[in-house]
Amino acid sequence: MTQTVTAWPERLLMVGCGNMAGQMLARWLACGLPPENVTVVRPSGRAVAPGVTVLADMPAALTHGATILLGMKPYQLGDVAPRLAPLCDADTRILSILAGTPLAALRAQFPQVDAVIEAMPNLPVGIGEGVVGLYTDGRTEATARAAAEALMAPLGLAEWIADESLFNALTALSGCGPAFLFRFIDTLARAGEALGLPVDQAARMAIATVRGAASMAARSGDSPARLADQVASPGGMTREGLNVMDADDRMARLMADTLRAARDRGDAMARGG
Ligand SMILES: NC(=O)c1ccc[n+]([C@@H]2O[C@H](COP(=O)([O-])OP(=O)(O)OC[C@H]3O[C@@H](n4cnc5c(N)ncnc54)[C@H](OP(=O)(O)O)[C@@H]3O)[C@@H](O)[C@H]2O)c1
Structure with missing residues (x-):
């Protein structure tokens, strides 16, 4: 548009x-x-x-x-x-x-x-x-x-x-963010492949899933954290998967480390490093 x-x-x-x-x-x-x-x-x-x-x-x-x-x-x-x-x-x-x-x-x-x-x-x-x-x-x-x-x-x-x-914090999130999400989409597709899905189908579905979820999150009045909980019924498949992402704050620590590394590199470059 x-x-x-x-x-x-x-x-x-x-x-x-x-x-x-x-x-x-x-x-x-x-x-x-x-x-x-x-x-x-x-x-x-x-x-x-x-x-x-x-x-x-x-x-x-x-x-x-x-x-x-x-x-x-x-x-x-x-x-x-x-x-x-x-x-x-x-x-x-x-x-x-x-x-x-x-x-x-x-x-x-x-x-x-x-x-x-x-x-x-x-x-x-x-x-x-x-x-x-x-x-x-x-x-x-x-x-x-x-x-x-x-x-x-x-x-x-x-x-x-x-x-x-x-x-540089903003740059780490939104400037570098597309690359981090490209990596996430690729990893999601590969994980699907590892479970036996055909390579091209897993790739298409990973992209469409991320696009659909992002559009939904953008339109929803609920936070992404709430949306995640809404689709995860107790004892169901999604909850089981989220439990893996959430164990030991794995996902939270991964993203915090990723953004911090990008931000720190920006700070070092600004100092001429
Ligand atoms: N890529 C990103 O995701 C991103 C995100 C945010 C900000 N930025 C910023 O965007 C800027 C450009 O990055 P880029 O990835 O677009 O680089 P790029 O594709 O290499 O483009 C550099 C441009 O500068 C021109 N240029 C080279 N020497 C010049 C000179 N002496 N005088 C005037 N123009 C000159 C080049 O001319 P020719 O076309 O003739 O080679 C080219 O058009 C950087 O400052 C970067 O920090 C990039």
Whole structure:
């Protein structure tokens, strides 16, 4: 399903348009962002989509009040910023998806820009079912915050976090989360295979089961914990399976360790490790 956005940025400069920024742009275009509003800078100069201007290097100038999406790799900020900053003014709006790059690092590179926002998307943004974590400070005005929210809305669930120190925790949950769930789906299918189900059938059923359960949880007023208990009648098959997952808090400890490891890696990378 597409989503109508009433106020697209009139000028959107995307610096880098690979896996992640490419998914965001694909979704925006599908939801009606006029392609002529978009300029992509990518060294390869490879075409992106009909109507979108692609440059191999920075443009000579930038329209007043343009929105910039920083979508290259985080380590490329030192190369990009000195060429980009002279094109910016106080009314430029910067959105950064650079993992592990704190707001202070962005503000240091673009000191004249008021609106600087960190955004952490995950891959399902391309189908409008992503999660985007947003963070900024008091220097970014309400209108710029609202514009960022409106731009992120077609990508899925977009929420602000109040504390920047939680950014890597959020990234561990929603940014890395799709990979953890891909692993879960694969493991569920393999477990079905181990019980004798045909390989392709187990794979199809694992995906459909996770999709159905996620949709149900999203629509239900009950918490996932309650839903799990509701489908597990005492002495039944589901309860027997849940007892295995719950024994010694196995599942809880597995997820806690997984998220902590991802979060800690993010913290270490931000310290230059
Ligand atoms: N992948 C994820 O799940 C995910 C999630 C959240 C955030 N992120 C963030 O998204 C960013 C991009 O990751 P990715 O996986 O999309 O990487 P990617 O696929 O390698 O894309 C990198 C893009 O940057 C461009 N580029 C390279 N050098 C450049 C330069 N000097 N100036 C301007 N553009 C340059 C590349 O150009 P060409 O196209 O010409 O090669 C490419 O379009 C990272 O900062 C990452 O932290 C990723």
